[in-house]
Amino acid sequence: MGRKKVVLKRIEDKSSRQVTFSKRRSGLIKKARELSVLCDVEIALFVFSSRGKLYEFSSGNSLSKILDRYQSRFHVEMNESKGLNDIETQLMLESIMGLHEKERMLREEKKLLQRKIRAVQDTKDRTEVVLGLIKHSNNQLAHPPQLETLSLLP
């Protein structure tokens, strides 16, 4: 799927290998998601970069429900100050908290972006209404509209 036929062998050039990894990894995850949705099956996919970073996809219907339940129970336990004092466990907790915070912030950003889209769309719509009025008005007054430029409009 590219300019050249690909040979199934480790790509030796580091840069090309990185680019291919990035492209194919996202393609693979996309296809995993499609398969899980189209065929209503559960899928778990783990991809580790050579530097150890993990990229994963999991459809987990039942799994995610279990996790949600687990997470809420987990927060309750936190509030009740159950004895979780092991240093590594603490680090893990902070990791979870940090991720929840990140998620919250990203959702905020998403809301703002969507609001912005609506705003821009609104002014665009109003502008087009005005254009419609102008066009109509020009026709009514039998002015041959010098407005071929209108064809520029989407």
Added chain:
Amino acid sequence: MGRKKVVLKRIEDKSSRQVTFSKRRSGLIKKARELSVLCDVEIALFVFSSRGKLYEFSSGNSLSKILDRYQSRFHVEMNESKGLNDIETQLMLESIMGLHEKERMLREEKKLLQRKIRAVQDTKDRTEVVLGLIKHSNNQLAHPPQLETLSLLP
């Protein structure tokens, strides 16, 4: 990739769903294998059919090695001496994984939204250029612009 564009939604017809599952499952596994070879990375893929049958692919290293790596990403030792039992620790790790995935997906959504904003802004800009032309043209022809409506514009 077929006679028709596919809609990302569960295929309701059982027979088609089964055929698609079979085709796409092998395609997915093939691509997972290609990625692992071309980019020299480790991959584990699990697909559960709706009847519970497991189809899996995992690159070179044994599954257990990959899972070990998955678990050790947060420097957590999976043993009884750490105060949490295996199930709880496992669930917590999976919870972290889920959050990472959420974060990734939110970032992607954000990118898409920003792209959308740019697109809408572009058509808006073009529309306003046209309006400018019209206004100019009307003035040139000494038509008192019946265009107070223009004040609606931002």
Added chain:
DNA sequence: GTGCCTATGTATAAGCC
């Protein structure tokens, strides 16, 4: 269900910023 066929939609190797 199983396998091929082929038209068509997708993924992606290169290349250009």
Added chain:
DNA sequence: TGGCTTATACATAGGCA
């Protein structure tokens, strides 16, 4: 660096046997 574009290779939906 990462996005975007283009030409091509690939995957696969719908058919048919």
